[in-house]
């Protein structure tokens with residue numbers, strides 16, 4: 001789970017940091033370690049009630065362990081506990097935040113930008129849509145039906161009209177449907193998801209950008225999960241074109257706490273035009289702001305923010321720079337390779353029907369059966385069987401539409417509008433080398449599920465499907 005030497009490295013660096021303040025009169029925190037340890041022991045026992053997110057056998061939800069350097073850097077910063085709301089509260093970490101955020105902007109091809117870290121993707125998206133509302137008051141926000149549910153909810157919070165655009169059979173925003181809506185003249189901003197949370201699909205950003213020749217609208221990219229994959233070689237021409245067009249967007253959200261190896265509490269919002277900083281400022285709305293002139297509290301809706309998050313991100317990017325040929329990108333590539341191998345293995349399995357070839361590192365499949373309800377029940381059984389073997393998967397309801405090229409929409413299979421599928425996120429680079437062991441356990445879980453279903457009566461299977 002962790003290398004105990006980590007803590008001696010941390011101890012040395014905390015001592016070094018403490019010595020920088022030697023000019024102050026000696027001061028020692030009054031802490032009773034015996035009492036602290038008693039409580040920590042109770043906490044440690046409680047923390048055992050978790051899925052093993054740190055282990056390659058956990059491949060369920062989008063959870064990726066922070067890199068050891070992020071963990072250590074965060075802990076080191078906590079001994080100062082800076083607040084990046086303002087320079088007063090966090091001088092050093094404010095500078096580190098600007099540097100780290102500029103590196104993320106450069107990863108997307110932006111040499112100039114305005115941006116900062118947030119508590120997560122939700123708040124980062126909220127700021128982007130809030131700026132969009134300021135720029136085009138009264139206009140609506142459009143996003144694909146596979147966009148993160150947060151956009152619809154944020155739009156309600158901000159009192160912006162929300163327009164849900166259908167996706168095509170490949171899980172990408174339907175550009176023709178978007179154009180029909182754009183023609184009505186109501187849409188002010190289109191949210192383009194690069195890496196949908198369900199399936200990792202990319203909206204066709206290049207085609208959506210092309211619509212700006214005819215219609216006037218902003219483009220906000222939600223790359224909370226998928227953004228870092230812009231460092232990797234995409235397999236299909238479609239995804240290469242989408243990723244290569246990011247530079248032309250107006251705002252971008254990416255979550256360092258999703259694929260950027262950070263502990264939770266680290267999202268990032270970027271604006272291409274630094275002048276949008278004026279919307280954050282109430283007393284002088286027409287000043288021109290360059291990103292260097294403002295301190296972070298003036299360009300963020302959140303006030304107190306952890307300087308430790310900036311320190312951790314900065315340190316991680318020092319160790320693992322965001323370059324296409326670096327170790328960080330190579331690790332992401334391992335996740336993609338693992339997803340592709342698992343997909344190919346499942347595609348050859350007569351018990352499974354794969355849903356979409358993976359674009360990033362999410363794999364989705366359903367259990368072969370003669371009806372959607374039975375298939376859903378089987379998926380639940382596979383999920384339970386795998387968990388009993390310590391292999392942790394996830395379940396997701398997949399709409400009929402995304403299976404159109406595998407199961408005809410009018411097929412007798414469809415006794416339900418969607419089907420429960422198995423879903424895995426192969427976010428840890430170690431998933432690549434662990435794949436053979438993972439497949440062995442998965443095979444056992446699927447074989448047992450089929451044996452189980454064959455010995456039961458169809459009525460029982462139906463009831464299972466209601467769970």
Ligand SMILES: *Cc1c(COP(=O)(O)O)cnc(C)c1O
Nearest residue numbers: 120121122148197222224225255
């Ligand atoms: C995770 C995610 C979000 C929400 O981000 P949080 O960091 O969980 O608040 C938004 N959009 C997409 C595409 C995501 O994957």
